[in-house]
Amino acid sequence: NAGVTQTPKFRILKIGQSMTLQCTQDMNHNYMYWYRQDPGMGLKLIYYSVGAGITDKGEVPNGYNVSRSTTEDFPLRLELAAPSQTSVYFCAGATDTDTQYFGPGTRLTVL
């Protein structure tokens, strides 16, 4: 099993551009999460999903959108990128609510 994979690893965007951060898991996780981590800070929950077709907002959803059309995929969409969205983005999956398995992260810079 590859676990939770994220692409790309790094990306530089210009202000106003859009992009999709990909997250895929092959561990049959029901629960999936998107977090952002700013330098020296903890993780802030952006969106989460408890199953295919079900998503909900976390603490910091503004400027982002998600979809969960399949159990395996949970992409995060950034529309109209802003410098405030410069961060490291982590996707995580969980089969139950005990253990989250994190992907390797995507480092995004918006200039």
Added chain:
Amino acid sequence: QKEVEQNSGPLSVPEGAIASLNCTYSDRGSQSFFWYRQYSGKSPELIMFIYSNGDKEDGRFTAQLNKASQYVSLLIRDSQPSDSATYLCAVMGGSGTYKYIFGTGTRLKVLA
């Protein structure tokens, strides 16, 4: 706003000592509590979770929970230089909630 508070550190301990990491949370209805370790430039990995008041031990790690004081701690015995990392406390709310709230993390340095 539900919050999870941690001292950012760095907390420096000599090799072989006990490291004590602390976390407080504001939501009295919180049910589940987690400690993650994050090495610099890497993703977080789960060390332990605890649900009930008291202590839970796993190898060199002990998690302690006091719901009345809204306090959770992590003790690392016989600290090793490889334990040097940032430790993140996370809290999940009551039944029907699947959101995790993370603290900002405590940076631990174990000195050889």
